[in-house]
Each structure stands twice: as structure tokens, then as C-alpha cells.
Amino acid sequence: MIPTTATIRDALATYLSQQGMSIHQFAGQAGINSGTLSRVLKGQQPIAMSHLERITKGMELPEDHFYTLYVDECFYYSSPTWRRLRPFLLRSAELGRLDCIEQVVQNLLENLTYAPMLFEVAEGLFLEGLWQAAELLYKNVSASEKYQNSERLAVCQFRLFRIALGDDQTQNLQAALLFECYLDRLDEADQLDGLKHLGHVYGSMRRWHKVDELAKEMLRLATIRYNLQRRSDRREINEKTPEKPLYFYILYAQLIRSTVCEEFGDYKSALDWVSLYMDGSWIQEDNEEVKRTIAQFQEWGTANSLLYRVLAGQYEALSEYVEYISLRTDEIFIALYNIILSANRYDWNVDYILERFAAYIPYQTYSTEFGEYNQQVMSDQHNRFLVELAVYYLHNKCKEGINFILQSLESSARINNEGTVIKCVDLFEQHRHLADEEEKEQYKLLIRKVQDSHEKKTHYSSSFL
Structure with missing residues (x-):
């Protein structure tokens, strides 16, 4: 690499000269041993990360002021050592200095023995939520991987898939398609989580056949692993564990399969799955987490048993369903969507329900015992809820x-x-006569935005292919 002309030593020497300070005086101000500082200035000792922090603080400069020069220090003015580079990468991530991380990684990966160490750092950053820095590391480690069947490569692709997920369904689909071919190269523990997150993506796009396929595999894999675990009293020291206990994935897969049956209008089969995930008597473990998990799935099962009666057109079940969910605030929005869906299907008047739960109509996140509902699924469902709400109000003039x-x-x-865009356009055009001029102008601007987005999407897809 070609270094910049200036060095940290030059900057420090200039500072001492301008301030009229001796090495001993500055060493006391910065909290560094004066002998160490002298050797650093003479180039006889590399600048450790701890020295850099103290020098920068002693000069009253921003913490990352010398970070670009420190990359030169690590690779040009001394031999690269992991003892200095690891803390530098971590602090650069915390301060958002992705440029420095990129420089370090590009130089380190000229020697592929550093790939496992960079992967380890990426895993730590991912767990801490520093996903931009982790993404950069995962991409570089992936590019350096020689073996396509490598589990490390598969884990990198899994993490990149997780990081890529956002509000844009087109990009989510691209991320899912890229990751899916690496799924079976993961450890089985990671496969369970991969199946769960893929299911969320395809569910948000209403690809229910695909969701069912993923749920079947999750159920099969989790059941096999759980049965093996029950037969063995001990676990391998380095054995990976998924995000949740194995019994959770069995119950969750059954819940998903119930939801798929619901979406296909097969409420009898949906109820059969409900009876399965409400029964946790087979779970071998006995602790507070198990009790909470069983209670949550039983609560969902009770709500869904009432819901399927409502969706099947049993108006007499509606009041019971409303009262049940009214005490469970995290379930109210989903219930409202299904109530308005049923109202449109069976021509029910549910004004009193909409008035009662008006505060739950705006989009927000919803939490459960196991964390927040999946963002992609919820944003998609909220959009469809607004459409169904429009249908309901327009039907009632x-x-x-x-x-x-x-x-x-x-x-x-x-x-x-x-x-949903297509359904909105169709609805608006059918009822254009009810819109005032301001609403028509807003509609025109939104259509223009949709067209621009479609052009960008077409360009993106072409670039991807």
C-alpha cells in the first residue's frame, strides 16, 4: 500500500513544537510513559491503539482524528499485528469509520489466514447491532472464501440476508433468493433460524405455498433435533444452538402451517394445527421459559380458534373474539384486520368495533413475549388493512x-x-367521483412515485441479472 505523506509522529512533533512542550510534559498530560513516548516519536516502537487514544486525547482532538493515518501506521510503518488491528476495527465500527475498516480489511485479506479472525469480529459486531460494519466484513470474508461449500461462507450469507431486510419487498426478495441456496450449508441450528426468517419474507409477500414448504422443513428439522436431544443427556461443548429452544421451532412451525391453512380458507385444517401447538405436554424441559412459551402459544391458539369461526362467517363468535382480544393489546391490530376482512366478506357492520379500537389503526410495532412481530409482515398487513378499511367505508357510502x-x-x-398498489389503483378509479380535487392531486403524485419506483426496480433487476 502507498502511505500518505504525513504521519501521526509528524503531527505530534509539530504539536509539541507549537505548544513549546517537552516530551516529558506531554507524556504527563496524555498519561503515557515518557520513555515509551520518546521511542514512539523516534519510530523505534509501533503506536499501540492505547497510545493512539491517549495521544489524541492529549492533543484535544476528536477520537478518530488520526484513524486514517493509523492504517498507514499498522501496514507501512510497522508490521500488521492482530493485537493492534482488532481493537482498531472494533472502535472504528463504534465510531462509524467504515472507510478505515475497508482499508484494513482490504490489506489484511491479502493474507487469507486473517479471514477467520475477521469473521469472528464480524460476528461480534452483528450481535452488538453494529450491522453496517459487520456487513462490510461479511462481504469481504465471503469474497475471500475459496470453498463454496464452506459453512463460514454460508453464515456470512445468512448474516448479509438478515442485514439486507427492510421495508422494500423487492430488495427483500432478492436477498432471500441470494441466501436460500446457502441454507442447507449452514449448521442445523442456523438452518432453523434461516427457515424462520425466510418464512417471514415470503409471508410478507403472501407466497403461502413457499411459506408452507419452509414451515414443513422447520418442523421436520426441529423435531429430529429435539428427539435426539431428549435421548442424550449431554450436549457437545461446541454444539451450536438456535436463537430459541428447539421446542419453540416445533410449535412455531405448527403455528405457521395453521396460518397457511387460514390463508387458503381451510379453517378445519387450521384448527387441527391449533390443537397441536396449544399442546405443550410433550415438552421435556420444565422451567419458567417453557411455561411462558406454552402460555403464549395457548393464548394465540385460543384467539385463533375464535378468529377462524369469525373468518368462516359465524357472526355469533365476533363479540366473544372482540372481548378476548381487548385484554391483549399486542393482538388488537391483527384482530382488527381480520374483523374488517370478515365484515367485507359477509357484509357486517362493525363501526362500533372500529370506534372502540381507533387508537390501534395507525401503523406501529407490536411486541409479544418473544419480541416484536416481524416488521416486514406487519407493514404488509397494515397496508392491506388500510385497503380493506377503504373497501368497508366505500361500501357504506x-x-x-x-x-x-x-x-x-x-x-x-x-x-x-x-x-396492494394495484388494488389501491383499482379502488380509487372505481370511486374517483367521491374524491375532491386535493385528493385527486395527491393520487396523481403518488402514481408518479409508483412509476418512478417501478423504473428503478426494473433497472435494479437488470443490474442484478
């Missing part, structure tokens, strides 16, 4: 439906949800 169409269109365009 209420102009407010136009506003809900526009809200859904704006949100659906933002996340590239083509199916």
Missing part, C-alpha cells in the same frame, strides 16, 4: 374510504408492494 386508499397507496409504494 362513506367518503373517508378515499383517504384510506391514499394512505395505503403511499405506504405500499414505499415498500414496493405491487399487489
Whole structure:
């Protein structure tokens, strides 16, 4: 590598000269041994990360002021050592200095023996939520991997898939397609989590056959691993564990399969799956986490048993369902979506329910015992809820439906949800006569935004191919 002309030593020497300070005086100010500082200035000793921090603080400069020069220090003015580079990478990540991380990684990976160490750092950053820095490391480690069947490569692709997920459904799909071919190269523990996250992506796009396929595999894999675990009293020291206990994945896969049956209108089969995930008597473990998990799935099962009666058109079940979910705030929005869906299907008047739960109509996140509902699934469901709400109000000759169409269109365009965009356009054109001039102008601007987004998507897809 070609170093910059200036060095940290030059900057420090200039500072001492300008301030009229001796090495001994500055050493006391910075908290560094004066002998060490003297050797550093003479180039007889490399600058450790701890020295860099103290020198920078002693000169009253921003912490990352010398970071670019420190890359030169590590690779040109001394031999690279992991003892200095690891803490530098971690602190650069914390301060958002991705440029420095990129420089270090590009130089280190000229020697592929550093790939495992960089991967380890990436894993730590991923767990800490420093995903931008982790993404950079995972990409570089992936590019350096010689063996395509490497588990490390598969883990990198899994993490990159997780990092890539956001509001844009087109990009989520691309990320899922890239990752899916690496799924079976992962350790089985990671496969369970991979199946779960893939299921969320395809569920948000309503690809229910694919979701069911993933749920079947999750159920098969989790069941095999759990049965093996029950037969063995001990676990290998280095054996990986998934994010959740194995019994959770069995129950969750059954829940997903129930949801798939619900989406296909097969409420009898959906109820059969409900009875399975409400029964936790087979779980061998006995602790507080097990009790909480069983209680949560039983709560979902009770709610869904009532829900499937509502979706099947049993109006007499509606009041019971409403009262049940009214005490469970994290379930109210999902319940409202299904209630309005049923109201449109069976021509029910549910104004009193919408008024009662009006505070839950705006989009927000929802938490459960196991964390927040998946963001992609919830944003998609909220867009569809707004459309169903528009249908409900327009059917009842209420102009407010136009506003809900526009809200859904704006949100659906933002996340590239083509199916909901098309439904919004169809609804607006059918009821254009109810819109005032301001709403028509807003609609026109949103359509323009949709067209621009579509052009960008087409360009993105072409580049990807």
C-alpha cells in the first residue's frame, strides 16, 4: 500500500513544537510513559491503539482524528499485528469509520489466514447491532472464501440476508433468493433460524405455498433435533444452538402451517394445527421459559380458534373474539384486520368495533413475549388493512374510504408492494367521483412515485441479472 505523506509522529512533533512542550510534559498530560513516548516519536516502537487514544486525547482532538493515518501506521510503518488491528476495527465500527475498516480489511485479506479472525469480529459486531460494519466484513470474508461449500461462507450469507431486510419487498426478495441456496450449508441450528426468517419474507409477500414448504422443513428439522436431544443427556461443548429452544421451532412451525391453512380458507385444517401447538405436554424441559412459551402459544391458539369461526362467517363468535382480544393489546391490530376482512366478506357492520379500537389503526410495532412481530409482515398487513378499511367505508357510502386508499397507496409504494398498489389503483378509479380535487392531486403524485419506483426496480433487476 502507498502511505500518505504525513504521519501521526509528524503531527505530534509539530504539536509539541507549537505548544513549546517537552516530551516529558506531554507524556504527563496524555498519561503515557515518557520513555515509551520518546521511542514512539523516534519510530523505534509501533503506536499501540492505547497510545493512539491517549495521544489524541492529549492533543484535544476528536477520537478518530488520526484513524486514517493509523492504517498507514499498522501496514507501512510497522508490521500488521492482530493485537493492534482488532481493537482498531472494533472502535472504528463504534465510531462509524467504515472507510478505515475497508482499508484494513482490504490489506489484511491479502493474507487469507486473517479471514477467520475477521469473521469472528464480524460476528461480534452483528450481535452488538453494529450491522453496517459487520456487513462490510461479511462481504469481504465471503469474497475471500475459496470453498463454496464452506459453512463460514454460508453464515456470512445468512448474516448479509438478515442485514439486507427492510421495508422494500423487492430488495427483500432478492436477498432471500441470494441466501436460500446457502441454507442447507449452514449448521442445523442456523438452518432453523434461516427457515424462520425466510418464512417471514415470503409471508410478507403472501407466497403461502413457499411459506408452507419452509414451515414443513422447520418442523421436520426441529423435531429430529429435539428427539435426539431428549435421548442424550449431554450436549457437545461446541454444539451450536438456535436463537430459541428447539421446542419453540416445533410449535412455531405448527403455528405457521395453521396460518397457511387460514390463508387458503381451510379453517378445519387450521384448527387441527391449533390443537397441536396449544399442546405443550410433550415438552421435556420444565422451567419458567417453557411455561411462558406454552402460555403464549395457548393464548394465540385460543384467539385463533375464535378468529377462524369469525373468518368462516359465524357472526355469533365476533363479540366473544372482540372481548378476548381487548385484554391483549399486542393482538388488537391483527384482530382488527381480520374483523374488517370478515365484515367485507359477509357484509357486517362493525363501526362500533372500529370506534372502540381507533387508537390501534395507525401503523406501529407490536411486541409479544418473544419480541416484536416481524416488521416486514406487519407493514404488509397494515397496508392491506388500510385497503380493506377503504373497501368497508366505500361500501357504506362513506367518503373517508378515499383517504384510506391514499394512505395505503403511499405506504405500499414505499415498500414496493405491487399487489396492494394495484388494488389501491383499482379502488380509487372505481370511486374517483367521491374524491375532491386535493385528493385527486395527491393520487396523481403518488402514481408518479409508483412509476418512478417501478423504473428503478426494473433497472435494479437488470443490474442484478
